[in-house]
Amino acid sequence: AEALAWVGHFPPGSVYAQLCQLLAMALGDSDPLATAGLLAESLGVTVRHQLLAIVHARARKKRKAAAAAGGDITDQLQGLSLDSQDSQNSQDSQNSWD
Numbered sequence: 001a002e003a004l005a006w007v008g009h010f011p012p013g014s015v016y017a018q019l020c021q022l023l024a025m026a027l028g029d030s031d032p033l034a035t036a037g038l039l040a041e042s043l044g045v046t047v048r049h050q051l052l053a054i055v056h057a058r059a060r061k062k063r064k065a066a067a068a069a070g071g072d073i074t075d076q077l078q079g080l081s082l083d084s085q086d087s088q089n090s091q092d093s094q095n096s097w098d
Contacts, residue, residue, distance in 0.1 A: 013049030017042045 003019055020042035027035045 013045055017046045017049070020045070 020038045024035045024038035024042070027038070029035075
């Protein structure tokens, strides 16, 4: 129980889940409510940890795909210019729509 108190504030997912499972096994039938609570806590932490890992992997994959498809944002911004000739061309194209 002391070990659970030490890691309870900022639990590392795998350690906390295993610790809850071990405490639940130690309690066993002597306190079924506490055993159920510890097992539920273990499952919640495990699922949350897995979900965060999945979300992180998907986000990394999307960033990688976006970087491969469109290049870096700095490359896209370097193609822009504020030359008077470019701005004149953009005004001409806007006027053609009027």
